[in-house]
Amino acid sequence: MSEARPRRGRPRDTDVDQRVLAAARETIETHGYAGLSVDAVAERAGVAKTTVYRRWPGKAWLVADLTSRLQEEAGLEVTGDIRADLARHTVKIAAGLVAVGPALVADLTAAMANDPEFGATMRARWARRRQLAVEALDQAVRRGEVDPGLDPATVVDQLVGPLYYRLLFTDDPLTPEYAERLVDSVLGPPPHPEGPSHP
Amino acid sequence: MSEARPRRGRPRDTDVDQRVLAAARETIETHGYAGLSVDAVAERAGVAKTTVYRRWPGKAWLVADLTSRLQEEAGLEVTGDIRADLARHTVKIAAGLVAVGPALVADLTAAMANDPEFGATMRARWARRRQLAVEALDQAVRRGEVDPGLDPATVVDQLVGPLYYRLLFTDDPLTPEYAERLVDSVLGPPPHPEGPSHP
Amino acid sequence: MSEARPRRGRPRDTDVDQRVLAAARETIETHGYAGLSVDAVAERAGVAKTTVYRRWPGKAWLVADLTSRLQEEAGLEVTGDIRADLARHTVKIAAGLVAVGPALVADLTAAMANDPEFGATMRARWARRRQLAVEALDQAVRRGEVDPGLDPATVVDQLVGPLYYRLLFTDDPLTPEYAERLVDSVLGPPPHPEGPSHP
Amino acid sequence: MSEARPRRGRPRDTDVDQRVLAAARETIETHGYAGLSVDAVAERAGVAKTTVYRRWPGKAWLVADLTSRLQEEAGLEVTGDIRADLARHTVKIAAGLVAVGPALVADLTAAMANDPEFGATMRARWARRRQLAVEALDQAVRRGEVDPGLDPATVVDQLVGPLYYRLLFTDDPLTPEYAERLVDSVLGPPPHPEGPSHP
DNA sequence: TCGTAATCGAGACGGTACGTCATGTCTTGTT
DNA sequence: AACAAGACATGACGTACCGTCTCGATTACGA
Structure with missing residues (x-):
């Protein structure tokens, strides 16, 4: 990735990225998302607009970068207990969305819908995460850990889709409990040590 | 509902709405969503821009109106067979979303996220539809038609949420089959009283 | 002028003119001249815009009407003492201009410059007043009352022109003293009973 | 005066001013003053509207700039013969006004009356010119070159005021002869040291 | 007394221009 | 090269007037 690069000329100021991203976050906090213009961010970061565009192809990419840092990495941990794994995963994603907020996501x-290249990039980025969850679930199905009638891809959509839906299209809050309820809803109620649902 | 108004002043030209909406639809079809400016729509409709703004507070409201007409009215029909009712409903919503397209929806x-008033209005509009589905499902639960462990609101989110999710965030197509699969996934496989498809 | 006119139909509401003009004056006082729109005036007068346009061909004509009422009729009184007559006349015009104010005049x-018909009408209206002054001065010249080298038309312009000039293009106030000074300046200093300027 | 500025950022395209002003002049010539919109001028100049607004705060300022270039610089030349100096000056101003035309001036x-800031700026600009003439005349008065009873400021108003008055409020033409007649009218007829025209 | 004609209130409508804002590119001089 | 500064093209936004129009509801006069 970083092949010896001869790197002629003045080297890039290393903390510019941080300053810009911080400025973006602050701008949103103080002036609301609507006030997030590249000009404003650059000025607040004490950086020229040119410098911003040298690092990010456009505003959308900058915002995308910002959001991906606001979310903690929602990598799926596979422990063998698929229900717990999915629950943790879903809760994480929900938390990330809440942290980022509806305006950014929207x-x-x-931007994804209007800029095909950007859309493709973002979709690809998320597809990987989605694929991991689908595979984990698929294996659980094969192991007989969950109802064999379930389609893994559909189930995963039914875990993640409602998160975005709630965030963007309803007034209801996006809580960890909600995320867990989603898991229970598709996978069926969790078995209890004492007194299972089907005695 | 409010047909009793005294009707003062010059009445609105009845087909202006139609002309503007038609012009908007045509503009999107020919120039893509990005080319949809209020100026262009007004000109194409043979109408003054001010006339457009007299009827719709802004571009977003016009587009919202347009989309709600592009979707067939996704009113939930309640027949007593909740599974079939929800399936039909979900398929309709999916079809509506496909007809409108990702760009418009996105x-x-x-716009909802940036204009609070607009957001509130749209959310309220959809909340009604959502409420109907929730209530129908709730009654089915009480009737014992579906698993009593299911939370109606969560289930409905898991039917509708994935539709938006697919449309906006994945490359996968939004088909009627997918919509039906969602129903089966949360409600469990359909019962086969008289002869299953593969006996 | 008012030839027997059959006067069919509903007669005009007699005090509408007054109400509109009053509303115009009030609007200027409260919202400044910039806020003087026909809509605003009509609303304030409790009158429909149509009604305004039925009486005045356009905004300019309304304003012209308003100003002519703000100025007291500056008809030239001819007493035989041309210097005093012109002084009184000039002072009156100055007072009228001050009462109307620079914004209206401007x-x-x-409007005169942009609407030829309106311009012609207004010019004709003032031309009469100007002609009277010129004639009075001309007779005084013939009578030997003033310097025979003076051109009456030029002198009148040098009395009235500076009034508009001061009002519109300078910061200096338009006082009665200034108006009188103008007369002295062109006609030469007034003769004194005891001790003329050239003993 | 302020040529010492560090010159940061991209320098302004030097001929944009010229192109815009030329476009404005041409637009007025072809489409009349009424057709002078900032949009039209910008397009004709091959320049973005924003670029116009970067240089001139508004339409009025642009037009003001244009007019000041249409008038040849009416700086007062002081030769010692006040009568000739004032005559030349007055004729120049008259010529400038004619070149600009009543519509622009009006x-x-x-604009001056409606936008206080613009008004103040323009008044200040002209005040300098006026002050110069007043001072020159004042010195001539002190030198005994003209009637000591004359008030310099009043006289200057009586030279310039009638020019505007004729241009804007009468149908009479604004000729050089008229301008010269104004001078004779206030200063008295010119002395004929060596042989008058009609002895 | 009843119809006819004009007035009035209300507000829709076409038209035109305004000034603003944000994006992304480009052009300087400076480090 | 990277960077700061800022000019520039582009394109749309929403607003404000103007003057015209189309309704329905009045209000007189004349047949």
Whole structure:
């Protein structure tokens, strides 16, 4: 990736990325998302607009970068207990979405729909995460850990889709409990040590 | 509902709405969603821009109106067979979303997030539809038609949420089959009283 | 002028003119001249915009009407003492201009320049007043009352022109003293009973 | 005066000013003053509207700039013969006003009355010119070159005021002869040291 | 007394321009 | 090269007037 690069000329100021991203976050906090213009961010970061565009191809990419740092990495941990794994995963994603907030997500969505290249990139990024969850679930199905009638891809959509839906299209809060309820809803109620649902 | 108003002043030209909406639809079809400016729509409709703004507070409201007409009215029909009712409903919503297309949906989403008033209005509009489905499912639960462990609101989210999710965030197509699969996935496989498909 | 007119139909509401003009004056006082729109005036007068346009061909004509009522009729009184007559006349015009104010005058000026018909009408209206002054002065010249080298038309312009000039283009106030000074300046200093300027 | 500025950022395209002003002049010539919109000028100049607004705060300022270039610089030349100096000056101003035309002048006047800041700026600009003439005349008075009873400021108003008055409020033409007649009218007929025209 | 004609209130409508905002590119001089 | 500064093209936004129009509801006069 970083092949010896001869790197002629003045080297890049290393903390510019941080300053810009911080400025973006602060701008959103103080002036709301609507006030997030590249000009404003650059000025707040004490950086020229040119410098911003040298690092990110456009506003959408900058925002995408910002959001991916706001979310903790929602990598799926596979422990063998698929229900718990999915629950943790779903809760993490929900938390990430809440941290980022509806405005950012919505704007990125619009950018994805209007800029094909950006859309493809973002979709690919998320596809990987989704694929991991699907595979884990698929293996659990094969292991007989969950109802064999379930389609793994559909189930995963039914875990993640409602998160975005709630965030963007309803007034209801996106809580960890909600995320867990989603898991129970598709996988069926969890078995209890004492007194299972089907005695 | 409010047909009793005294009707003062010059009445609105009845087909202006139609002309504007038609012009908007045509503009999107020919120039893509990105080319949809209020100026362009007004000109194409043979109408003054001010006339457009008299009827719709802004571009977003016009587009929202347009989309709600592009979707067939996804009113939930209650027949007593909740599974079939929900399936039909979900398929309809999916078809509506496909008809409207990701770009429109995404942009409206962004508008909702940036204009609080618009967001509130749209959310309220959809909340009604959602409420109907929740209530129908709730009654089916009480009737014992479906698993009593299911939370109606969560289930409905798991039917509708994935539709938006697929449309906006994945490359996978949004088909009627997918919509039906969602129903089966949360409600469990359909019972086969008289002869299953593969006996 | 008012030839027997059959006067069919509903007669005009007699005090509408007054109400509209009053509303115009009030609007200027409270919202400044910039806020003087026909809509605003009509609303304030409790009158429909149509009604305004039925009486005045356009905004400029309304404003012209308003100004002519703000100025007291500056008809030239001829007493035989041309210097005193012109002084009184000039002072009256100055007072009228001050009462009307620069904004109104300026806007009427612009309207005159942009609407030929309106311009012609207004010019004709003032031409009469000007002609009277010129004739009075001309007779005084013939009577030997003033310097025979003076051109009456030029002198009158040098009395009235500076009034508009001061009002519109300088910061200096338009006082009665200034108006009188103008007369002295062109006609030479007034003769004194005891001790003339050239003993 | 301020040529010492560090010159940061991309320098302004030097001929943009020229192109815009030329476009404005041409637009007025072809489409009349009424057709002078900032949009039209910008397009004709091959320049973005924003670029116009970067240089001139608004339409009025642009037009004002244009007019000041249409008038040849009416700086007062002081030769010692005050009568000739003032005559030349007055003729120049008259010529400038004619070149600019009543419509422009009238509209600028209206702009001055409606936008206080613009008005103040324009008044200040002209005040300098006026002050110069007043001072020159004042010195001539002290030198005994003209009637000591004359008030310099009043006289200057009586030279310039009638020019505007004729241009804007009468149908009479604004000729050089008229301008010269104004001078004779206030200063008295010119002395004929060596042989008058009609002895 | 009843119809006819004009007035009035209300507000829709076409038209035109305004000034603003944000994106992303480009052009300087400076480090 | 990277960087700061800022000019520039582009394109849309929403607003404000103007003057015209189309309704329904009045209000007189004349047949």
